[in-house]
Amino acid sequence: MENEDNIHGERRGRGRIEVICGSMFSGKTEELIRRMRRAKFARQKVEIYKPVIDTRYSKEDVVSHDHNVITSTPVDSSSAILLFSGDIDVVGIDEAQFFDDGLADVCNQLANRGVRVIVAGLDMDYRGKPFGPIPSLLAIADEVTKVHAICVRCGNLAYISHRLVHNDKRVLLGEKDEYEPLCRDCYNKLVGKE
Numbered sequence: 001m002e003n004e005d006n007i008h009g010e011r012r013g014r015g016r017i018e019v020i021c022g023s024m025f026s027g028k029t030e031e032l033i034r035r036m037r038r039a040k041f042a043r044q045k046v047e048i049y050k051p052v053i054d055t056r057y058s059k060e061d062v063v064s065h066d067h068n069v070i071t072s073t074p075v076d077s078s079s080a081i082l083l084f085s086g087d088i089d090v091v092g093i094d095e096a097q098f099f100d101d102g103l104a105d106v107c108n109q110l111a112n113r114g115v116r117v118i119v120a121g122l123d124m125d126y127r128g129k130p131f132g133p134i135p136s137l138l139a140i141a142d143e144v145t146k147v148h149a150i151c152v153r154c155g156n157l158a159y160i161s162h163r164l165v166h167n168d169k170r171v172l173l174g175e176k177d178e179y180e181p182l183c184r185d186c187y188n189k190l191v192g193k194e
Contacts, residue, residue, distance in 0.1 A: 015111035016142040019096075021123035021134060023181045024161035025149040032092055032120040033070045039090040039116070048072040048092035049081050051099055078103040078133075081110075088115060096121030097132035104136035111142075126163035126179070128187070149181035156183040162190065 020031045032048075039046045052074040072092075075081055078099045085091050091110055096103060096119045107117045123138070123146070125131045138144055149158035158181030165178050182190065 014116070015114045016116055017107050017111050017137065017140060018116070018118045018143045018145070019134070019137050019141040020118070020120040020145045020147060021138065022147040023124070023149050023158045024122065024179050025181045026147040026158065027149075028120040028122075028147055029094055031145065031147060032094055032118055035118050036070055036090065036092045044089035044116075045087060046090040046092065047085060047088045048094065049075050049084070050094045052076045053098055078106040081106050085110060085115065090116045090118065093117070093119045094121070096137065097123075097125075097134050099133055101133050101136070103133040104140055107137060108140060122161065124160055126161055128160050151183035151186050152180045153186040154183060156185070158182055159184040160187050162187055 018035070020028045022028055036046050036048055048070055050072045070092075072094065073084055075084070079102060081091065081093065081103075093099070093103070093107075098121075103119075107119060110117050119137055119141075121134050121137075122131050123134050150156070151158045160182055161179045162182045163179055
């Protein structure tokens with residue numbers, strides 16, 4: 001089936017890495033689910049993975065903030081993705097920032113085997129620092145989509161996921177009670193970076 005068109009005109013067998021990144025509440029998971037559903041509709045074999053630590057809405061499923069759901073396989077390391085992706089056309093990976101630094105290599109291996117890899121994750125942590133394996137994935141991606149939430153204070157495009165609760169842990173799973181999307185200006189004013 002290498003490089004042959006499916007019934008919807010999409011090509012199979014052309015490996016690539018697509019990264020969807022941005023702040024919380026920007027629609028990263030929504031876009032991942034949309035792309036995975038299109039691939040399923042195109043009769044491609046798809047599998048989506050998420051880190052086992054992401055249990056906010058469901059232990060097994062990938063769930064967006066708008067409660068759209070797609071079945072996934074929780075894994076505890078990036079190397080497990082290779083083990084489970086034997087005969088797959090499209091691999092989706094959600095909450096990629098929580099995976100280990102080997103994720104970029106795993107995605108490269110999959111793409112080199114002809115798999116379309118779609119990765120969604122936060123590009124920065126709550127302090128504005130590059131998060132987990134996302135910077136490496138951005139460097140090797142064939143396509144990058146940066147999505148934006150709306151700043152809850154001024155209505156401009158959000159730049160960062162601002163943490164509302166005091167906790168210095170880098171990884172703190174949360175929702176609207178723990179984080180808010182802010183633009184660069186509102187964030188800098190709030191944390192005194194002017």
